[in-house]
Amino acid sequence: MLQTSTISDVRTRITAIRPAGADVSILSMPCPEIAAAARPGNFVNIKVSAGDQPLLRRPFCIHNVQGDTIDVMVKNVGRGTSLLCEASCGESLLVLGPLGNSFGTGTGEFDTALCVSGGIGTAPMLFLEKTLASEGIPFHHLAGGRSKSDLLTTGLSNVSTSTDDGSEGFHGNVVQLLEKHLAERTNAGRVKVFACGPNPMLKALARFCKDRAIGCELSLESVMGCGVGICYGCMVELSNADGEKESILLCREGPVIDGERFTA
Numbered sequence: 001m002l003q004t005s006t007i008s009d010v011r012t013r014i015t016a017i018r019p020a021g022a023d024v025s026i027l028s029m030p031c032p033e034i035a036a037a038a039r040p041g042n043f044v045n046i047k048v049s050a051g052d053q054p055l056l057r058r059p060f061c062i063h064n065v066q067g068d069t070i071d072v073m074v075k076n077v078g079r080g081t082s083l084l085c086e087a088s089c090g091e092s093l094l095v096l097g098p099l100g101n102s103f104g105t106g107t108g109e110f111d112t113a114l115c116v117s118g119g120i121g122t123a124p125m126l127f128l129e130k131t132l133a134s135e136g137i138p139f140h141h142l143a144g145g146r147s148k149s150d151l152l153t154t155g156l157s158n159v160s161t162s163t164d165d166g167s168e169g170f171h172g173n174v175v176q177l178l179e180k181h182l183a184e185r186t187n188a189g190r191v192k193v194f195a196c197g198p199n200p201m202l203k204a205l206a207r208f209c210k211d212r213a214i215g216c217e218l219s220l221e222s223v224m225g226c227g228v229g230i231c232y233g234c235m236v237e238l239s240n241a242d243g244e245k246e247s248i249l250l251c252r253e254g255p256v257i258d259g260e261r262f263t264a
């Protein structure tokens with residue numbers, strides 16, 4: 001995991017909004033300073049309306065960086081996300097970022113990256129996979145969802161899918177798909193898993209990887225306020241190297257964590 005260096009608060013406008021799936025939209029916003037400093041896994045904290053409400057910003061992974069522009073992929077789950085998903089091009093937003101740490105890609109510790117996502121957990125994967133490609137690291141993406149309509153694979157390459165109900169791809173969960181993938185690809189060399197998704201999926205994945213001594217980085221979610229370590233709203237409990245419980249601020253020490261810390 002790598003720490004972020006420069007953080008900017010950028011007043012910008014939405015330049016494009018496109019649907020990406022059921023209740024999911026991708027928003028593009030020119031943010032030159034953030035785009036220049038961003039690494040895959042970083043997030044931004046967005047003031048979603050010009051008015052007082054909602055008061056707190058909302059956190060979103062950086063989905064893509066193209067020149068000076070960043071994209072975020074937003075699932076409509078409540079007040080703030082519905083304002084973003086129903087916004088129009090030209091609307092003004094305040095965007096703070098890049099925040100948090102990032103996935104550790106260029107470490108030379110693995111030969112193949114396996115990117116594993118569940119539902120909206122696909123959000124950070126396009127930027128991650130573009131970075132892996134630019135570093136010459138082979139990758140495969142395993143995307144899971146409850147049903148076909150939950151799969152978000154637009155723009156991704158080398159993708160295999162799983163659905164809990166069997167409506168598309170492998171019939172089962174994405175950890176079972178990973179098990180099948182590993183059994184079939186015995187020539188991948190040293191693999192490392194990079195994952196984002198719902199906590200129960202990440203927990204099962206972390207245990208799966210630990211049992212097989214596979215390196216694993218997870219991008220976690222929690223309710224979050226300031227995004228910069230002041231409000232203490234995003235405290236999560238993990239294990240430390242001695243197996244003891246330890247609380248961290250996800251906005252500063254995350255959102256990417258070593259999977260070993262999420263197995264207890």
Ligand SMILES: Cc1cc2nc3c(=O)[nH]c(=O)nc-3n(C[C@H](O)[C@H](O)[C@H](O)COP(=O)(O)OP(=O)(O)OC[C@H]3O[C@@H](n4cnc5c(N)ncnc54)[C@H](O)[C@@H]3O)c2cc1C
Pocket residue numbers: 043054058059060061062072073074075076077078079080081082120123124220221222223224255
């Ligand atoms: C580091 C980080 C990165 C994230 N990246 C993305 C992303 O790329 N795309 C995306 O769509 N979402 C992402 N999320 C989740 C997103 O921030 C929340 O869905 C959003 O803040 C909810 O705001 P709301 O006003 O619409 O919901 P509210 O009206 O405040 O709440 C609606 C429901 O969503 C739940 N909720 C609120 N905040 C969160 C949260 N942080 N995580 C999970 N559930 C929450 C509430 O408990 C409630 O059940 C991320 C969260 C974090 C912490």
